Amino acid sequence: xPSIKKPLxxxxxxxxxxxxxxxRDYEGSMSTLCAGCGHDSVTAAIVRALFELSIPPHKVVxxxxxxxxxxxxxxxxxxxxxxxxxxxxxxxxxxxxxxxNRDALYIGISGDGDSxxxxxxxxxxxIRRNVHMVYVIENNGVYGLxxxxxxxxxxxxxxxxxxxxxxxxxIDPVMLAxxxxxxxxxRSFSGDKEQLVPILKAAAxxxxxxxxxxISPCVQFNNHNGSTKSYRxxxxxxxxxIEPDFISTGREIVVDxxxxxxxxxxxxxxxLVRFRTLPxxxxxxxxxxxxxxVNQAHARGEIPTGLLFVDESVPDVHELNHxxxxxxxxxxxxxxxxxxxxxxxxxxxxx
Amino acid sequence: xxxxPTDTEDLAKGGEPRIxxxxxxxxxxxxxGSASANNLILRAIFRMxxxxxxxxxxxxxIQGLPxxxxxxxxxKGHTSRSRRYDLMVAMNGQTYAEDIGxxxxxxxxxxxxxxxxxxxxxxxxxxxxxxxxARLCGxxxxxxxxxxxxxxxxxxxxxxxxIGIDPQVLAELLxxxxxxxxxxxxxxxxxxxxGYDYAExxxxxxxxxxxxxxxxxxGKILIDxxxxxxxxxxxxxxxxxxxxxxxxxxxxxxxxxxxxxRHRRRKVTxxxxxxxxxxxxVILQAEDELAALxxxxxxxxxxxxxxxxxxxxxxxxxxxxxxxxxxTEIPAVVINxxxxxxxxxMPTRVQQADLLECAYASxxxxxxxxxxxxxxxxxxxxxxxxxxxxxxxQTPVMMLSDLDIGMNDWVVDKLSWDDDYRPxxxxxxxxAEIEEVGHFxxxxxxxxxxxxxxxxxxxxxxxxxxxxxxxxxxxxxYTEDAGAYAEVVERLARKVEASADRLPKPVIQSKPxxxxxxxxxxxxxxxVIEALQLLESEGMTxxxxxxxxxxxxxxxxxxxxxHERCMVVEQNRDGQLRSLLILEAGGDxxxxxxxxxxxxxxxxxxxxxxxxxxxxxx
Numbered sequence: 001x002p003s004i005k006k007p008l009x010x011x012x013x014x015x016x017x018x019x020x021x022x023x024r025d026y027e028g029s030m031s032t033l034c035a036g037c038g039h040d041s042v043t044a045a046i047v048r049a050l051f052e053l054s055i056p057p058h059k060v061v062x063x064x065x066x067x068x069x070x071x072x073x074x075x076x077x078x079x080x081x082x083x084x085x086x087x088x089x090x091x092x093x094x095x096x097x098x099x100x101n102r103d104a105l106y107i108g109i110s111g112d113g114d115s116x117x118x119x120x121x122x123x124x125x126x127i128r129r130n131v132h133m134v135y136v137i138e139n140n141g142v143y144g145l146x147x148x149x150x151x152x153x154x155x156x157x158x159x160x161x162x163x164x165x166x167x168x169x170x171i172d173p174v175m176l177a178x179x180x181x182x183x184x185x186x187r188s189f190s191g192d193k194e195q196l197v198p199i200l201k202a203a204a205x206x207x208x209x210x211x212x213x214x215i216s217p218c219v220q221f222n223n224h225n226g227s228t229k230s231y232r233x234x235x236x237x238x239x240x241x242i243e244p245d246f247i248s249t250g251r252e253i254v255v256d257x258x259x260x261x262x263x264x265x266x267x268x269x270x271x272l273v274r275f276r277t278l279p280x281x282x283x284x285x286x287x288x289x290x291x292x293x294v295n296q297a298h299a300r301g302e303i304p305t306g307l308l309f310v311d312e313s314v315p316d317v318h319e320l321n322h323x324x325x326x327x328x329x330x331x332x333x334x335x336x337x338x339x340x341x342x343x344x345x346x347x348x349x350x351x
Numbered sequence: 352x353x354x355x356p357t358d359t360e361d362l363a364k365g366g367e368p369r370i371x372x373x374x375x376x377x378x379x380x381x382x383x384g385s386a387s388a389n390n391l392i393l394r395a396i397f398r399m400x401x402x403x404x405x406x407x408x409x410x411x412x413i414q415g416l417p418x419x420x421x422x423x424x425x426x427k428g429h430t431s432r433s434r435r436y437d438l439m440v441a442m443n444g445q446t447y448a449e450d451i452g453x454x455x456x457x458x459x460x461x462x463x464x465x466x467x468x469x470x471x472x473x474x475x476x477x478x479x480x481x482x483x484x485a486r487l488c489g490x491x492x493x494x495x496x497x498x499x500x501x502x503x504x505x506x507x508x509x510x511x512x513x514i515g516i517d518p519q520v521l522a523e524l525l526x527x528x529x530x531x532x533x534x535x536x537x538x539x540x541x542x543x544x545x546g547y548d549y550a551e552x553x554x555x556x557x558x559x560x561x562x563x564x565x566x567x568x569x570g571k572i573l574i575d576x577x578x579x580x581x582x583x584x585x586x587x588x589x590x591x592x593x594x595x596x597x598x599x600x601x602x603x604x605x606x607x608x609x610x611x612x613r614h615r616r617r618k619v620t621x622x623x624x625x626x627x628x629x630x631x632x633v634i635l636q637a638e639d640e641l642a643a644l645x646x647x648x649x650x651x652x653x654x655x656x657x658x659x660x661x662x663x664x665x666x667x668x669x670x671x672x673x674x675x676x677x678x679t680e681i682p683a684v685v686i687n688x689x690x691x692x693x694x695x696x697m698p699t700r701v702q703q704a705d706l707l708e709c710a711y712a713s714x715x716x717x718x719x720x721x722x723x724x725x726x727x728x729x730x731x732x733x734x735x736x737x738x739x740x741x742x743x744x745q746t747p748v749m750m751l752s753d754l755d756i757g758m759n760d761w762v763v764d765k766l767s768w769d770d771d772y773r774p775x776x777x778x779x780x781x782x783a784e785i786e787e788v789g790h791f792x793x794x795x796x797x798x799x800x801x802x803x804x805x806x807x808x809x810x811x812x813x814x815x816x817x818x819x820x821x822x823x824x825x826x827x828x829y830t831e832d833a834g835a836y837a838e839v840v841e842r843l844a845r846k847v848e849a850s851a852d853r854l855p856k857p858v859i860q861s862k863p864x865x866x867x868x869x870x871x872x873x874x875x876x877x878x879v880i881e882a883l884q885l886l887e888s889e890g891m892t893x894x895x896x897x898x899x900x901x902x903x904x905x906x907x908x909x910x911x912x913x914h915e916r917c918m919v920v921e922q923n924r925d926g927q928l929r930s931l932l933i934l935e936a937g938g939d940x941x942x943x944x945x946x947x948x949x950x951x952x953x954x955x956x957x958x959x960x961x962x963x964x965x966x967x968x969x
Binding site for chain 1: 588649657672809813
């Protein structure tokens with residue numbers, strides 16, 4: 001993946017966030033994706049979300065697999081370590097890194113090939129473990145780097161650029177995640193930054209794995225008539241009834257939650273999600289309801305977007321493990337090694 | 352009862368039994384609880400001060416198939432497998448014929464005489480010792496499960512009488528084993544007594560072989576390699592382990608878990624005054640071996656000491672990410688407890704057939720650091736070294752143990768620990784160091800061992816870099832430029848080569864006048880050393896070298912150069928160590944021949960000696 005530094009163009013004074021940084025401080029190298037690629041809009045949304053959350057840039061860890069989507073990690077927050085690993089293996093590498101150092105924001109960027117085919121087994125287990133990370137799938141229904149093969153998220157009947165229709169049933173990451181017990185499930189559209197930014201911010205404050213399926217059209221291979229992952233198709237079929245806002249509250253949650261309905265959800269790491277609009281009787285904290293809603297919408301040919309489900313009570317991998325609050329990487333060796341006296345004592349059981 | 356004539360000189364020579372030099376084989380049905388009875392006998396012999404080894408020859412099955420356990424008693428300290436059995440404890444009707452057939456003339460069979468042996472099994476030249484175990488236990492215990500379990504302890508009692516185990520030692524062992532469960536302790540003691548007393552009253556008082564209390568296990572312990580490996584990982588300061596269950600490596604991770612629960616837990620007082628336990632470790636049971644290594648790479652990249660334990664099939668899956676760790680220069684410790692391949696192979700049988708795969712694992716030009724322990728003590732020591740090497744050289748380090756070392760109990764010197772030991776974390780830069788240098792080139796600025804500096808994610812404000820398995824230059828930037836690519840991969844080759852000086856040196860024994868050498872590795876050592884003694888007594892003097900690490904150091908090359916001929920003893924079909932010596936140590940194929948055993952059972956000295964004799968005649 002070529003990387004090109006962005007030219008420094010003198011600009012008028014840019015707004016700064018709570019830690020005195022500008023949006024530029026959260027940018028990465030120049031994108032080498034195709035002009036108009038949906039993934040670049042996701043990058044822009046991530047930059048904005050990190051900026052607005054005032055996260056120290058070096059406290060972010062970026063991980064990805066292989067594919068067009070996985071290149072995204074290079075295009076934001078160049079002050080953060082990034083790991084563009086192997087095809088499909090982002091989840092285990094993120095799981096291990098997070099185990100070693102829990103004191104960072106882990107952002108995994110993956111694609112439909114990476115997460116729904118070669119790395120599907122890893123993704124489902126990362127969800128099961130509830131690894132504390134933001135897990136973005138940039139979903140375009142095709143393999144771009146190898147020039148246009150269907151991916152596992154391509155809908156039946158969706159046509160390839162050369163006209164042939166897909167005949168194999170798709171895997172829907174949203175339904176998959178909901179059925180696996182995921183604690184945060186969202187779907188958005190790369191063309192809809194106003195929706196994606198608050199979802200990303202809520203995801204960053206979520207305890208556990210926050211899965212965001214972003215439909216992100218491929219302008220080269222899957223943006224034609226007949227494709228169900230084109231800009232036009234998604235704009236025409238998007239069901240935009242669930243509109244979350246993220247309200248930053250600092251580290252302390254001081255806002256009382258309304259009791260009459262679940263329109264406000266307090267995030268574990270601070271902040272609130274307020275649902276500006278919700279369909280009648282929809283409860284985004286009710287897994288069954290979310291699955292029913294998504295299924296019904298799919299049956300009507302609609303693509304529901306928004307923060308579809310959130311449950312802050314599910315323990316993450318560290319809570320399940322009772323991991324030390326101090327990141328494991330910062331524990332001094334002297335505390336980890338039991339020493340010679342203890343070795344002598346424990347060998348009593350070997351005689 | 353009268354004894355059948357014997358082919359050994361034992362009783363013939365004035366009736367004195369052979370002391371501390373015999374082998375007992377137990378033929379059992381797996382899943383019936385025989386392991387605890389056999390282990391009791393092994394530990395009792397050890398407690399009497401007599402060097403002993405136990406080899407578990409078991410099926411890949413949970414219940415109902417034949418399984419064997421061999422105990423070799425050797426006052427001289429020979430721990431390799433003996434294939435000459437003096438006593439067969441035949442507890443499995445399915446395998447009576449095979450088991451009785453394995454005894455030499457004059458051998459003894461202990462069997463359950465509740466039912467008569469079929470006449471077709473009887474041999475004139477073998478002594479049959481009957482103990483009505485089922486009847487004794489049926490009378491003494493109630494409940495079918497207890498009757499079956501206690502039958503094992505009852506035969507242990509009879510065997511103890513026959514070979515001369517001190518009943519006091521047995522009583523102590525039961526006391527310790529069942530201190531938390533008096534009822535179980537009492538029934539075990541009762542069953543032991545049943546067998547012992549019956550034998551005392553009905554079986555011959557003296558067999559031609561016998562135990563005698565000695566001091567041969569002073570300062571030693573009885574331990575399996577997987578436990579020792581887990582201890583090494585604990586002592587090295589590993590905080591993350593990721594693994595997928597696989598025979599014969601499972602007990603590495605399970606022992607690490609137990610050790611962490613004992614040594615890595617702290618009580619912390621929370622803000623609200625409540626007290627909770629906090630773990631200074633994370634153990635991840637992964638979805639597959641590929642993920643297990645991915646987790647190790649992620650954790651090591653983030654700066655933790657992390658490891659995975661697996662066996663051949665797991666290594667096959669890990670190939671992809673071994674290449675990633677090699678090329679991105681991330682430490683990763685992999686414990687490979689080898690079993691018989693290829694494919695699923697024989698999961699409960701031993702082999703040393705992963706050597707070449709591990710040396711060059713993954714596509715593209717790769718080469719990996721290997722450690723080759725011979726026994727549990729080396730498993731402990733090499734496990735610690737593996738972490739130092741992995742972090743020093745920022746690359747995967749694989750320790751190749753095997754099923755025999757990993758799952759069997761070995762008598763080894765007590766493990767020791769130097770409290771001055773501090774881990775070698777390799778070249779990890781802090782913010783201050785980056786500032787001092789003025790720049791940070793992830794894959795440049797190499798030291799004298801060709802290692803470049805790294806930084807850890809989330810821990811420094813500066814020095815962020817982009818780790819990529821794709822082509823990169825010395826700055827860590829993507830490249831498709833031939834020269835910039837070559838610069839990095841050529842340094843990688845030099846780096847791994849440089850590690851040879853820090854690896855454990857080969858063990859070499861030179862005899863005056865010898866110009867032929869025997870080379871081996873790992874768990875072959877015990878059988879080879881014993882075979883060399885045997886051959887020396889026949890007038891054949893040979894030099895010996897056991898390699899303990901890869902890449903090979905100068906000592907290995909010098910040994911090859913110094914001998915007109917070498918025989919390479921190893922447990923695989925293709926002579927993989929021989930091949931590696933030719934490829935990587937300048938070995939001359941015409942001067943290197945193989946002595947191989949690869950059927951899945953641990954080597955015995957007589958096999959090795961015979962192999963060497965045959966080679967020498969050619």
